[in-house]
Amino acid sequence: MRPKLYEFKQGMTLNRIIMGVIGGVTLLLSACSQPPEIEVYTIPAEPTPPDNWGFAERFGPEKERYEITDSFFGKANVSLTVLQGDGGGLLENINRWRGQLGLEPVEESGLEELLQPVPALGNDAVLVDFTGTSQRSQLEERLVGVIAGQGELTWFYKLMGAPSVVEKSREGFLAYLPDWH
Amino acid sequence: MKDHPLLKLLTSLKVTIALLVISLIIIFLGTMSQRPIGLDQSLDRFFLSWAVDSIAMKAALYQTAQLFNWELTPITPEQVVGPHGFPVFPGGFLVGTLLLICLTASFYRHFTWSAKKAGIYLTHIGIISLILGQIIIDVFKEESFVHMERGDRKDYAVSFQDNELAFLLPITNDDGQVVSNRVVSIPEPLLKEGATLTHPELNGLSIKVDRYWKNASLLTARQLVEQDRQEQLDLEKEVLETVYDIMGGRIRAMEEHLDENADSEKREVLTQVKAGFFEVKGAEPNLQRLASSLGEVHEMEKRVFGRADEDSSLVFNSESVRNLLLKVRAYEDQRQIASLFDSATHDVLTSTNCTLNAFDSNATDFQEKIRLFPGETSDKMIKGTEQFVKRIRSRAKMYYVGADHGRLGRHFRFVKNELPVFKNDERDFPAALVTVNHPEAKNKTVGTFLFSSSRGLQQVVEVRDDSEESALIDKWKAVLRSKHHFIGFDLSLVDVKWDLYPGTEIPKNFSSKVVVEDGADPRTILIKMNEPLRNQGRTFYQQSMTKNQLGDAEQTTLQVVKNPDFQIGGFVVSTASIPYIGCIIVSAGLIYQFMFHLLGFARRQKKDQLKQTENKETEGAGNE
Numbered sequence: 001m002r003p004k005l006y007e008f009k010q011g012m013t014l015n016r017i018i019m020g021v022i023g024g025v026t027l028l029l030s031a032c033s034q035p036p037e038i039e040v041y042t043i044p045a046e047p048t049p050p051d052n053w054g055f056a057e058r059f060g061p062e063k064e065r066y067e068i069t070d071s072f073f074g075k076a077n078v079s080l081t082v083l084q085g086d087g088g089g090l091l092e093n094i095n096r097w098r099g100q101l102g103l104e105p106v107e108e109s110g111l112e113e114l115l116q117p118v119p120a121l122g123n124d125a126v127l128v129d130f131t132g133t134s135q136r137s138q139l140e141e142r143l144v145g146v147i148a149g150q151g152e153l154t155w156f157y158k159l160m161g162a163p164s165v166v167e168k169s170r171e172g173f174l175a176y177l178p179d180w181h
Numbered sequence: 182m183k184d185h186p187l188l189k190l191l192t193s194l195k196v197t198i199a200l201l202v203i204s205l206i207i208i209f210l211g212t213m214s215q216r217p218i219g220l221d222q223s224l225d226r227f228f229l230s231w232a233v234d235s236i237a238m239k240a241a242l243y244q245t246a247q248l249f250n251w252e253l254t255p256i257t258p259e260q261v262v263g264p265h266g267f268p269v270f271p272g273g274f275l276v277g278t279l280l281l282i283c284l285t286a287s288f289y290r291h292f293t294w295s296a297k298k299a300g301i302y303l304t305h306i307g308i309i310s311l312i313l314g315q316i317i318i319d320v321f322k323e324e325s326f327v328h329m330e331r332g333d334r335k336d337y338a339v340s341f342q343d344n345e346l347a348f349l350l351p352i353t354n355d356d357g358q359v360v361s362n363r364v365v366s367i368p369e370p371l372l373k374e375g376a377t378l379t380h381p382e383l384n385g386l387s388i389k390v391d392r393y394w395k396n397a398s399l400l401t402a403r404q405l406v407e408q409d410r411q412e413q414l415d416l417e418k419e420v421l422e423t424v425y426d427i428m429g430g431r432i433r434a435m436e437e438h439l440d441e442n443a444d445s446e447k448r449e450v451l452t453q454v455k456a457g458f459f460e461v462k463g464a465e466p467n468l469q470r471l472a473s474s475l476g477e478v479h480e481m482e483k484r485v486f487g488r489a490d491e492d493s494s495l496v497f498n499s500e501s502v503r504n505l506l507l508k509v510r511a512y513e514d515q516r517q518i519a520s521l522f523d524s525a526t527h528d529v530l531t532s533t534n535c536t537l538n539a540f541d542s543n544a545t546d547f548q549e550k551i552r553l554f555p556g557e558t559s560d561k562m563i564k565g566t567e568q569f570v571k572r573i574r575s576r577a578k579m580y581y582v583g584a585d586h587g588r589l590g591r592h593f594r595f596v597k598n599e600l601p602v603f604k605n606d607e608r609d610f611p612a613a614l615v616t617v618n619h620p621e622a623k624n625k626t627v628g629t630f631l632f633s634s635s636r637g638l639q640q641v642v643e644v645r646d647d648s649e650e651s652a653l654i655d656k657w658k659a660v661l662r663s664k665h666h667f668i669g670f671d672l673s674l675v676d677v678k679w680d681l682y683p684g685t686e687i688p689k690n691f692s693s694k695v696v697v698e699d700g701a702d703p704r705t706i707l708i709k710m711n712e713p714l715r716n717q718g719r720t721f722y723q724q725s726m727t728k729n730q731l732g733d734a735e736q737t738t739l740q741v742v743k744n745p746d747f748q749i750g751g752f753v754v755s756t757a758s759i760p761y762i763g764c765i766i767v768s769a770g771l772i773y774q775f776m777f778h779l780l781g782f783a784r785r786q787k788k789d790q791l792k793q794t795e796n797k798e799t800e801g802a803g804n805e
Binding site: 036038039040042043044046063082083151155 | 332351362364365378675694696
């Protein structure tokens with residue numbers, strides 16, 4: 001039997017609804033199947049350590065460690081450690097560093113004269129600079145350490161090694177600290 | 182129109198229930214398939230697809246059969262990562278779309294403006310929003326993660342699965358200081374072999390993809406040899422397993438014999454032989470010790486069964502056992518030759534820029550040295566060396582890439598294709614060998630570089646002109662890495678806590694204390710398992726943690742989910758809110774419908790009571 005015109009129209013309307021839903025969903029799903037395109041964006045400059053710092057295997061709680069090798073003068077290591085709170089205290093950490101160089105511990109009263117400010121890292125940051133005999137290598141070594149409290153964490157930066165290498169690297173080390181996260 | 186047979190079919194309750202039942206089956210099978218094929222594959226092949234393919238279905242059925250201890254053939258990793266099978270069952274998208282059509286049709290068919298049915302309509306609208314919202318979220322959501330340790334500060338999250346080849350060009354200010362980096366990110370799907378990629382922001386660079394590996398491991402020349410040695414060991418272990426099975430069977434047979442014919446002296450010796458066998462089985466493969474243990478089993482068989490030395494049923498007299506031992510010896514010889522090759526040619530193998538020719542001639546020299554070695558070199562050794570050299574040269578030829586620029590390519594000269602992974606806790610490490618060209622460079626070529634996401638190493642791509650001075654045009658940094666999603670603010674990790682229920686190892690709570698710096702004053706936020714951080718359209722959920730050797734929580738992983746936003750009449754609506762809106766609409770519809778009927782019922786009851794009171798009063802008045 002031939003369909004009546006109104007039945008035909010009804011069928012068309014229904015088809016449109018169904019096709020509309022299927023088409024809509026397919027369109028939506030096909031949106032994700034488009035091949036991705038090359039994206040271009042700008043990001044802040046990433047801090048990069050001085051060129052002569054080579055990556056080294058980190059020890060214990062250290063976050064990063066680098067090695068500076070000088071074919072003539074020897075080598076030095078640079079490390080960053082972040083600890084919770086005051087990281088055990090300023091005096092204790094400085095005496096720990098002094099111990100690594102075979103130096104006598106200092107008293108609280110004598111601490112002040114060892115400390116130098118590091119304005120680039122804020123008012124709470126201090127720098128110490130010692131030379132002694134490394135308890136590990138039994139060679140003369142120099143240590144430049146910076147302790148900077150930032151909120152609930154304390155950051156310990158250490159440059160330690162052959163005195164000549166430390167001397168040559170000190171400026172680059174201090175310049176890199178503000179960017180070193 | 183509203184009586185159209187198709188419309189009737191679509192609005193029938195039976196069809197909707199059938200679709201809901203199919204949904205339940207998909208959910209069940211999809212969940213079962215997660216173990217054999219991994220979460221991502223399961224999601225893609227059961228829920229985010231129009232049809233479930235036969236391989237995914239087989240994996241789900243295999244896992245289901247395990248519940249009932251039925252034996253089904255498991256699918257292999259090659260099948261999982263290979264081409265999908267043919268469609269065998271409706272997928273999540275198909276069922277979702279059909280449900281959507283049914284709901285829309287039902288709405289269309291039954292809709293008439295009526296306060297009585299407003300709740301039902303609202304409920305339908307809510308369910309349609311839920312289904313549509315879920316589809317939109319599935320299609321457009323972006324998932325990534327941030328992995329940090331205490332003190333880290335990050336302004337990006339990385340994708341779980343997607344990778345990118347990023348070219349970074351430092352942008353300097355007038356003083357020559359680098360102030361920012363322009364990043365040109367080439368998504369992994371564009372890294373097809375033979376493709377040449379250009380972009381106006383690449384300053385004339387064109388990147389031709391010579392080779393691309395979806396998952397690969399990089400090897401030095403020395404590692405190539407070590408891998409060969411390891412493969413010989415694996416092959417040897419396979420043969421040994423068969424030998425151990427035979428020996429174990431022989432020992433069991435003797436035990437059974439002694440069970441029936443008790444002999445305490447023989448039993449004691451057999452126990453010693455068995456102990457020796459287990460010792461050999463548990464130790465590193467060693468032919469000499471294996472032969473000695475086999476000899477003991479052989480002797481024991483003679484004693485237990487009273488057989489003569491030449492009896493062919495004894496283990497050492499078995500032809501198949503002898504053949505297996507010959508195989509073990511051949512593999513062991515090959516391992517020894519590989520070790521000898523490594524130590525004899527250590528300098529060549531560890532030199533950088535080891536070319537295929539250098540490797541080949543080194544292998545040939547080694548073969549020659551073995552042949553001409555002063556004293557007696559057995560034919561077996563000469564033949565074994567020939568076999569080794571042939572194999573290692575063919576392997577080197579197969580894996581050699583020989584990038585001429587970049588730190589990675591100079592160190593790792595070989596790339597081995599690996600089977601793509603599919604488990605949730607694994608990820609592919611793609612690698613690409615690309616030739617970078619520039620119209621002003623010498624011969625228009627900057628060089629061929631090897632990249633691998635397994636190393637995540639930034640390599641310098643220096644573009645120099647063709648002049649005598651080779652003046653620097655651009656100094657790019659390039660890296661193949663997990664796709665970075667920049668989050669628009671800085672996130673620093675201050676502390677992580679991994680709390681356990683007292684006296685147990687059961688985790689009670691994971692939490693990460695972070696500092697958010699997004700232009701306003703830095704603020705400290707504690708992210709817990711069910712308390713995510715929401716900022717700038719992204720939600721950061723506590724996902725996992727790792728401990729250091731001392732058992733202290735050290736690193737945290739936050740899952741980052743971003744759902745797209747859209748605008749309606751000036752209001753920004755996050756797609757993440759669609760399910761919530763849908764739920765509110767459904768709830769409102771149900772409450773309305775329930776209250777409407779409840780109030781109607783209460784009204785009718787009150788009316789009936791009034792009527793009854795009136796009737797009683799009328800009857801009372803009549804009686805009076």
